[in-house]
Amino acid sequence: MDFFLELFLSGLTRGSIYALIALGYTMVYGIIQLINFAHGEIYMIGAFVALIVAGVLTIYGFSGVSILVIAALVAVIYAAAYGYTLEKIAYRPLRNAPRLSPLISAIGASLFLQNYVLLAQTPDFLPFPMLIPEFAFMEPVAHIMGSIELVILITSALTMIGLTLLIKYTRIGKAMRATQQDMTMARLVGVNVDRVISMTFIIGSVLAAIGGVLVASYIGQINFYIGFMAGVKAFTAAVLGGIGNIPGAALGGLVLGLSESFAAGYISSAYEDVFAFGVLVLILILRPSGLLGKAAKQKV
Amino acid sequence: MRKLKMFLVASLALALATPAMADTIKVGVAGPHTGDLAPYGIPTKDAVVMLADQVNAAGGVLGKQIEVMALDDQCKPEIATNVATKLVSDGVDIVIGHVCSGATKAALGIYNEAKVIAISPSATNPPLTQSGDYPNFYRTIAPDDDQGKLAADFTTDKLGAKKIAILHDKGDYGKGFADFSKMFIEKGGKAEVVLFEGITPGAMDYSAVVQKIRREKADAVIFGGYHPEASKLVAQMKRKRVKVPFIGPDGVKGDGFLEIAGKNAEGVYATGPMDVSKYAENQKAKADYIAKFGKEPGTFFDQGYAAMQAALNAIEVAGGTDYAAVEKALKSSPVATAVGKIKFDAKGDAEGVGFSVFQVQNGTFVELP
Known part of the structure; x- marks a missing residue:
């Protein structure tokens, strides 16, 4: 039973990170039908910025939790700036181009950012400080669930609740929903569509950066390439849940994380990726538009 | 007619070579000396030539001068067999090489038939010694396993x-x-x-x-x-x-x-190559190399140098280049080399080279005894 619980919790932790990143993919896709392949790199940049800030703060003698909060804030701001700029430079000029063009541009942006970090920082793995302290009250259950897992679960849950409230109850949320339903119509009724799209990228990047900081302090190491695999997994989660659908991305992330964890635990960790992508194939066969996706209507 | 001419030339060459053979000890050194993999072969060649020059200057081995025959096999098995044939037909006494496992394997059969001993500085493929197919093969590096x-x-x-x-x-x-x-x-x-x-x-x-x-x-x-x-x-x-x-x-x-x-x-424990820089022979070899070439020696230099040292020592102990006597000497008389004091086991692997266990203590890897 312990073993099952352990696998369940580590799957949940993993899944909530996938979900955080997947939200960025799905929000962007929902609005402009673009798969933002550079999203994983935003996550990676978030982790790098946090590392640099944490390093500087450590020199100035800040303590654990304050470093975490400040580093995460700076990382979020930086990532948001990157997401905003990325959209301005790489996607906005191609808004009315054939759909393949922004996709190529996205892949280019991803390679650019990866290589930029590779050259500007280092090709090696860098140690990431353990910013999240070990809570004493977690000690009796530490072998099942550590303090870091707890922090990850709570943070991602809060972030997702926040996002839901933002979309449901704020002006910009309403504008986003309107743009998602029909961009032309939204523009006609006075929604500033460009601003909404920028805002979508900013929110997605913020979520990715939070995920990046959490993961980096969870596994303790980062390099320029971590965004790639995380991006692929999160994209998978988004597709699994039904791309364009926000609760779907969260659900897809959790399903993916749990199936990986159980596959690693009960079958073999050598096959965790095989199993994860096997689940994706299976679900897409049974429900081609994903778990919560609506069947695509053919627009004439 | 042409065949006859070639035969004459060949026998003449052989006739000329025969008296010379008595005066020198011919050491072949085969490995990649050109191409992509040259960085793995050249340090061994340099080590062998350097050591031969020093020994020759000091009067040679058993009063004979050492003649080094360096041939390039580019790590390719098909070239390695040509190299081996050439060395054997030129009357090589002992071979230092080859460098890559594949090329070494290809050449070993030829040396084995001709009763020529080969000591490799770098062929780590386990079966080369463990299969027992090549009793003439030795190496100064630990096998992969x-x-x-x-x-x-x-x-x-x-x-x-x-x-x-x-x-x-x-x-x-x-x-x-x-x-x-x-x-x-x-x-x-x-x-x-x-x-x-x-x-x-x-x-x-x-x-x-x-x-x-x-x-x-x-x-x-x-x-x-x-x-x-x-x-x-x-x-x-x-x-x-x-x-x-x-x-x-x-x-x-x-x-x-x-x-x-x-x-x-x-x-945390980790296995790793033994630290050989503490041996006097290793320090001397390195210092000599730097004095001669003005740079740090490359990959397998230590092993190549050690192979040559082991070969020369065995010839000296054996009192000549007779196959059985040299074989016995390699397996029975320990010699101080650039990779430590070694002798070879029954299968041809060097005893006393290879890996040690290290443990992280106070932030550094410490070699455990």
């Missing part, structure tokens, strides 16, 4: 582990090490392998596999792979309160691991 054997012996004998979990990163290097460790643990019969599993490099976490280590109640973990995964594993084991020794190969033994694993690295 040596690390796995050392890790297995260390874990069962020194750490006294009874239930061992073996993980690997699914790559050639990591899985090779894990396979050999498993084989030697099972052969030894002192412990059982309770978990043998590949992990996915770059995965977000390894908690599932760490939980399995706990569930199987393993009392030691052997990991085949490189330092980023090893760092993640030791960190997660610590976090999940799995307190068992962790043993890695030389892909873990490095500054990268110390830096990334930080304080989690403390107490």
